Amino acid sequence: MNEPNEPNEYVGYARMDALHSLQEPRTESPFEMSFILISQVKELLFRMVHLEVDQARARLREDCPAAACRALSRAVRHQRVLIGCWESMNAMPVDEFLVFRDTLGQASGTQSFMYRLLEFTLGNRDTAMVRSADLDAFPQLRAELDRPSLYDEVLRFLARSGFPVPEHLRTREPASRYEPDEGVEKVWLAVYRDPDGHRAAYDLAEQLLEMAYRFSHWRATHLLVVERMLGGKRGSGGSDGAAWLRTVNEHRFFPELWTMRSVL
Template sequence: MDDLHRLQEPRTASPFEMSFILISQVKELLFRMVHLEAAEARERLREDRSGAACRALARTVRNQRALTGCWESLNAMPVDEFLHFRDSLGTASGTQSAMYRLLEFTLGNRDRAVVRPDDLAAFPELRAELERPSLYDEVLRHLARSGLPVPEHLTDRDPAARYEPDEGMEKVWMAVHRDPDGHRAAYDLAEHLLEVAYQFSHWRATHLLVVERMLGGKRGSAGTDGAPWLRAINEHRFFPELWTMRSLL
């Protein structure tokens, strides 16, 4: 714990810079907490223990809520105070967080375009994650083993490839939701997954609002378009068929 308190190295005299550094470090630790439970859920699904997986996903959601709450600390920072130290950040950005990217990869968002080759070299865990099935891959394999008609091309697909929404999987989730009592384990798993996806999107949306409040239309510190870029990635949804099938029920 003492080592943790020695890690902060502000570059300005602004007390708000220290607050910015501290809350950023808290978010990193919470990313790890969320990843820990999501990875636990994946392991239990490999064993076809959907109840244990749901309990891990419930813990994931609790940590996600704490993560979203971190934005309230930054949201209280006056914009003029933020501008006092923003330039000292240089090109530093939350988009460089290897733990955040590992979390996205684990849940199933495997977009190589957002990861630089240097990052894959510097963080071997990212490359290793791309070589194993994501949480959603294991969900689909578990459902197939339980007897649901999951399309075969989804259960043996390349785990490193970006997942594309599938109409066949949409029909599987529709069948589960039309007969929840007949598919109780799958239904409960679906609801837990959707809550994880909802909380992730909630985090992204709150991030966008805080950035708009602090920076307006300024570019991001890592060279992104700032709010427009955040608005675009906020359109992404984990476990996509769980969202789209609701329009067809």
């Protein structure tokens, strides 16, 4: 135990003092402080998910699918906490939110570079969703576009395991937007028609689908919270608000794992 005049080791190790100095609300509303805090919590959780996704990608490059699955399982646990964050936001009365909403200006959660880095790493490389200024300000985003995504590494692992993954997908330009491919759907069909014979690929597929499901769950909950708080108002970042979120909700990571079910 620390002596009275000694530094607090816990506070110093995790920089808790610095952490609690980062909130600077612009109004007197206690709800604004809550909004800032939960936004920061979500940002840190995005980083936790990304850390595990990056680990899974690295393990696949080493042909260690079991270790990749363990990393994805940890990421899914973090995703569950992320989804729960919306419950805190959902508790805010709309009239209280409107008290400080104008102070956000053009700020929007869609501008989170860690959220976009996570999407890029998983495989959704839609650069139209990112401002060029952000690509310059956050070099991690531009660097991510130069390396294969998690799904790229999944397909390369499957090819090395003997599955007939189309060559153009094994050698594709990492920064390009991924388009669903019938050949990949056939690969996943083969895996699911013989799970015992393709256990490593099957377990990997199930972990990927769980991650994709949780991500879509997060987006859907986001939409519901926005509709509850803002109705049909435009988003703070200039988007169409709920209407734009409905469009985003149509996207699915690892698309062939979803479409394959229609023909299995």
